[in-house]
Amino acid sequence: MKRSVKETLARLIILLAGLTIAHFGVTFFLLANLGADPFNVLVQGLFRTLSQITHWSFLTHGRVHISICFLIIIVLLIVDRSYVKIGTLLCMICGGPIIDIFTALLRGLHFENYALPGKIIVLALGCAILAYGMTIVIQSGAGTGPNDLVAVVLSDKLQKKFSIVRICTDFSFVLIGFLLGGSFGIGTIICAFVVGPVAGIFLPVNKKLIDGILHTRLQ
DSSP states (O other): OOOOHHHHHHHHHHHHHHHHHHHHHHHHHHHHTSOOOHHHHHHHHHHHHHHHHHOOTTOOHHHHHHHHHHHHHHHHHHHHGGGOOHHHHHHHHHHHHHHHHHHHHHGGGOGGGSOHHHHHHHHHHHHHHHHHHHHHHHHTSSOOOHHHHHHHHHHHHHTOOHHHHHHHHHHHHHHHHHHTTOOOOHHHHHHHHHHHHHHHHHHHHHHHHHHHHHHHHTO
């Protein structure tokens, strides 16, 4: 059924709210300085490999990240374009700037100087916030972040729990990234095994929340 303009805008606003929450969590994760998240281990490894092979001056981590996201979108447009929506592109465009804003705001807390137990607490908090925001994005129905689409599509196609598929995809990202020369730390492992299960808890909760908001707003 075709959505009205009002409903589409409402879903995009919900998606942006979820995206902001998720990237607030990512900022905690990054500032704890315990290793990159699984997807960025893959990006980091590919970036280092390409840098050694090509020596292209325009090549940056950010550009490799965007290129992989575009590749995922193109593959899904070929396989099943119903998963790629305007919110997917919005996630890819807005994610970086949101992280930059929160990084500037939170840098003064100096998470990197905390003792290891404190860093792990910060990282766990970041993972929980990331998972909560990510599930709002997924349940908004306006699109999903390109790096989350892999787990979303596989869980749908294989009819498996999102939490289990997310762990498998994150582990694959880490393994491939490590083989390509990416580095990771204890935070990477925590993220790989925590975000999926926490997201699995929040997915049904946020579905009810978003359905309720949309039902109220669109009446």
